[in-house]
Amino acid sequence: MTLYVGVALVTAAVLLFILYPIVKGQHASLEREDDELTDSEARKRLALLALRDVEYDFLSGKLDEEDYRSLKNDLTSEALAALEEDEAARESRGQGEHLDIEAEIALMRASLKGGLDCRECGFSNETGSLFCSSCGVSLSSPIAG
Ligand SMILES: [Zn+2]
Known part of the structure; x- marks a missing residue:
């Protein structure tokens, strides 16, 4: 059942992508470090966004299952590699989290609520x-x- 393993991996990657800043950012200041996206972070985002597109394309019938699996495998390993690299880079810099995603979520919540x-x-x-x-x-x- 490799498909289900793949689905689980993608789900985990997307969840990490969404939850990481929230979980890791709980104690972080709201003031963002003045820095650019790192290469690994940019790669991670691109891969995860592409993964999402692949999911949509498959669900809407634009991709056949073979292409879907192969694309998803590639993107998943790319995303996971970038995730690990990004985490390693954060740790080596010893700096805080990137809060842009968290800020976006806060804005979304505010717009939903208010x-x-x-x-x-x-x-x-x-x-x-x-x-x-x-x-x-x-x-x-x-x-x-
Ligand atoms: Zn009133």
């Missing part, structure tokens, strides 16, 4: 609220009657 600002008091209500949690004004009615 859907309804009260026009009366400015309180940021959760998406789907009918009334302002702070002053009770209706959030669904238009601003000008």
